[in-house]
Amino acid sequence: MGRQKPLFFPSLSVWLEMISLLMLLVLASVPVIRVQAWRPWPRLFNDSTSYPDPVFGSSKRYEGSSEFVHLQYHMGPVLTSNITIHTIWYGSWQPSQKRIIKGFLRSISSRDAQSPSVSEWWSTVQLYTDQTGSNISSNVLLGSEKNDRYSHGKSLTRLSIQSVIKGAITASTRPLPIDSRNGLYLVLTSPDVHMQDFCGQVCGFHYFTFPSIVGTTLPYAWVGNSAAQCPGVCAYPFAVPSYIPGLKPLNPPNGDAGVDGMISVIAHEIAELSTNPLVNAWYAGQDPSFPTEIADLCEGIYGTGGGGSYTGQLSVDKTGATYNMNGGRRRFLVQWVWNPVLNYCFGPNALDK
Numbered sequence: 001m002g003r004q005k006p007l008f009f010p011s012l013s014v015w016l017e018m019i020s021l022l023m024l025l026v027l028a029s030v031p032v033i034r035v036q037a038w039r040p041w042p043r044l045f046n047d048s049t050s051y052p053d054p055v056f057g058s059s060k061r062y063e064g065s066s067e068f069v070h071l072q073y074h075m076g077p078v079l080t081s082n083i084t085i086h087t088i089w090y091g092s093w094q095p096s097q098k099r100i101i102k103g104f105l106r107s108i109s110s111r112d113a114q115s116p117s118v119s120e121w122w123s124t125v126q127l128y129t130d131q132t133g134s135n136i137s138s139n140v141l142l143g144s145e146k147n148d149r150y151s152h153g154k155s156l157t158r159l160s161i162q163s164v165i166k167g168a169i170t171a172s173t174r175p176l177p178i179d180s181r182n183g184l185y186l187v188l189t190s191p192d193v194h195m196q197d198f199c200g201q202v203c204g205f206h207y208f209t210f211p212s213i214v215g216t217t218l219p220y221a222w223v224g225n226s227a228a229q230c231p232g233v234c235a236y237p238f239a240v241p242s243y244i245p246g247l248k249p250l251n252p253p254n255g256d257a258g259v260d261g262m263i264s265v266i267a268h269e270i271a272e273l274s275t276n277p278l279v280n281a282w283y284a285g286q287d288p289s290f291p292t293e294i295a296d297l298c299e300g301i302y303g304t305g306g307g308g309s310y311t312g313q314l315s316v317d318k319t320g321a322t323y324n325m326n327g328g329r330r331r332f333l334v335q336w337v338w339n340p341v342l343n344y345c346f347g348p349n350a351l352d353k
Helices: 012-028 097-109 118-125 159-167 257-275
Strands: 071-072 082-088 140-148 181-188 203-210 219-225 282-284 326-327 330-332 337-339 344-346
Touching: 012 082, 012 140, 082 097, 082 159, 097 118, 097 140, 097 257, 097 326, 118 257, 118 326, 118 337, 140 159, 159 181, 159 219, 181 257, 203 337, 219 257
Parallel strands: 082 140, 082 181, 181 219
Antiparallel strands: 071 282, 203 219, 326 330, 337 344
């Protein structure tokens, strides 16, 4: 008679592995609650999903919820001294396009514009402080400019933006100043320049330069003109994706859908650069590699009731152009940002402030 095979009892380590796997399966089935802003990304929809209605019911208060937002200060520096924006115009730019963008940048600190104004919008950004209690600076200045005619070609990567900045600060003629204390470096690309992840994942982004590439650490942002590539995504609501029926584009306040669409993205990035320049200051979430910042929380919200695919209540001028803020001699459409005192998205054109 042969020897009977003994019963198998898993060891402690095997039991622990089995329990860990079971816990992962359980957690994977639990829905994760996130603050999610609407953007007309094609990947959000499939054949079995209905498109969002442009207007959600009679109640228009969708400016964000404080219940699930845990914006925290992570003790890093914020920009409390005078902020100077140095601009790199990459590619081919028309003078009229530059005037619109520079007009917006100048209006951030202007006190002359009629309410609701861009400077009033910036006052929400100013509510954020560093560990000493000092607020974000009220002074945002337009600094030096540099034209770059495709020094790195018409296809760029996220990392090559840092090489563009290095070229601007080391140029033999009229280099941009190296301003690591107060400077923000804004790289703007023309419609014919292709950027890694542009349209599919990002309309703009910000980070800081690596000393190994640029020689110093400088906070910077990139924003692209989407007019020739994806205006329905990155110039929304001045252009509308073809796959969302029944949604009509709004008229841009400065007559240029691509540039007017850039304005809100530029505002978005400058607000986040000021409150989180080294990605260790103000953001929600536990991973600094993928932070949810003060403008991310309010993406797509431009007025009272904004949320879903509804922009919120906006103003229309006598020419039919849509805007929500005044800035000097121009008007702009700028997304709201998260107010840390009220604990929801807010702008100077709020009807219930």
